[in-house]
Amino acid sequence: MxxxxxxxxxxxxxxxxxxxxxxxxxxxxxxxxxxxxxxxxxxxxxxxxxxxxxxxxxxxxxxIAKQEEILQYLTSIMRGEQTEQILRGMGEGYQQLIDIEVGAKDRIKAAELLGKRYGMWTDKVDIFGEVVFITGDDEIEE
CATH class of the missing domain: 1.10.10.1400 (Terminase, small subunit, N-terminal DNA-binding domain, HTH motif)
Structure with a gap:
């Protein structure tokens, strides 16, 4: 310093x-x-x-979260190791804060994000066209 x-x-x-x-x-x-x-x-x-x-x-x-921390967090969600808090109605307007397991949709989303990170899903791309090479003699070769 x-x-x-x-x-x-x-x-x-x-x-x-x-x-x-x-x-x-x-x-x-x-x-x-x-x-x-x-x-x-x-x-x-x-x-x-x-x-x-x-x-x-x-x-x-x-x-700021680093890459390793984000990957660890997503992995723990995917594996069901995290919980989330919700309010549960207990009657007569009384509510209680309870912990529940992370839902399947959130676990799937975490798995999807991890899969994207590791390039597990790629789109198939077809490329068509001609390649033209120009030489130093200004002649076109195909």
């Missing part, structure tokens, strides 16, 4: 939340006058820019 002053670090953390450089600089402790005139300079600072990139990568890694 890049070393920043505490004020710069607070600026980046606030900027990642709001996307507003001027307001973020003020919240971080810079004066309103400085923030208004120099917020864009803070964003151009190479250390701050590098820190922003590092933080965005960290946040992205935490929040």
């Amino acid at each position: 890049v070393k920043l002053t505490l004020k710069q670090q607070r600026f980046v953390d606030e900027y990642l939340i709001t996307g507003n450089a001027t307001d973020s600089a003020i919240v971080a402790g810079y004066s309103k006058k400085y923030a208004g005139q120099n917020a864009d300079k803070l964003l151009k600072n190479t250390k701050i820019k590098t820190y922003i990139d590092e933080r965005l990568k960290e946040l992205g890694d935490e929040k």
Whole structure:
């Protein structure tokens, strides 16, 4: 991680939340006058820019599912290892949240998506036409 002053670090953390450089600089402790005139300079600072990139990568890694995780999840649905919650009426307007097995349609869809991933189903395509080759002598060969 890049070393920043505490004020710069607070600026980046606030900027990642709001996307507003001027307001973020003020919240971080810079004066309103400085923030208004120099917020864009803070964003151009190479250390701050590098820190922003590092933080965005960290946040992205935490929040975005990777390919392996998606494949594992689809496999667990296909195998019936996942449950889903529904509301069941218990009478007199009372409802209870219960867990049920994932339905057959969802399991089939998961299997279909996994099959597509591994190229198990391909469409047959017939291609007809002539191939024309042009040589360096500008003669056409078939």
